[in-house]
Amino acid sequence: MGIFISKKLKYFIMAMEKRSFASASEALCITRSPLSKAITEIEEHLDGKLFIRKHNDLIPTPLAIEYYKKCKPIYEDLLKLEQNKTVKSYKIIFDSYFPLSFVNFLRDFIEAPGIEFRVEHTIITPENLFSLKNENKIFITFNDIIDIPDENK
Numbered sequence: 001m002g003i004f005i006s007k008k009l010k011y012f013i014m015a016m017e018k019r020s021f022a023s024a025s026e027a028l029c030i031t032r033s034p035l036s037k038a039i040t041e042i043e044e045h046l047d048g049k050l051f052i053r054k055h056n057d058l059i060p061t062p063l064a065i066e067y068y069k070k071c072k073p074i075y076e077d078l079l080k081l082e083q084n085k086t087v088k089s090y091k092i093i094f095d096s097y098f099p100l101s102f103v104n105f106l107r108d109f110i111e112a113p114g115i116e117f118r119v120e121h122t123i124i125t126p127e128n129l130f131s132l133k134n135e136n137k138i139f140i141t142f143n144d145i146i147d148i149p150d151e152n153k
Contacts, residue, residue, distance in 0.1 A: 004078040011038040013075055015051065016068045019058050088136065089116045095124045095141035 011028065014035075018024040021032045028035065043050050050064040060068070092110070094103045100121055107119040124141045 004082060005075065008038045008042055009071060009075060011035050012042055012050070013068070013072065015039055015058055016060060016064060019060075020056050021058065022056050024058075089118070090136045090138060091118045091120060092138045092140065093120045093122060093124065095139070095143060096122060097142045098140070 011024070011034075014024040014028055015021070018027060021035055025032045025035045039050060046063065046067070048063045049061050050067070051058040051060055053059075092106075094106075098121065103119060103121040110117045110119065124139055124143065
């Protein structure tokens with residue numbers, strides 16, 4: 001569960017989209033009981049019914065449709081915000097001494113969950129090394145590394 005999205009909002013969105021407690025609870029990996037309880041709590045807060053319950057079907061009321069139309073875009077924006085925060089981006093810079101075919105081969109195979117890698121092949125200069133501070137860059141070189149002042153380490 002993310003930091004910005006409440007369980008109840010997530011449960012409501014899923015119930016609206018699945019139109020069934022069984023399908024929604026399965027998609028959420030929970031039992032029907034907490035889902036039903038959360039929907040009931042939302043209904044009590046809004047002082048109105050969100051769904052007409054028929055067997056296992058959920059028929060949205062006008063109140064549910066109104067709130068879904070208002071909540072869904074906000075929910076999507078929050079979801080994107082949380083997903084962007086969890087992906088870390090790194091740039092791996094290979095010195096020109098590495099064969100380009102090797103760099104391209106690695107580009108296709110460097111993967112890790114929650115991490116995005118971008119690969120570059122260039123001549124690494126002392127200025128590149130000074131830019132390491134506060135940046136997600138990884139330099140790979142066969143050259144001797146010059147002394148880097150402490151403030152740039």
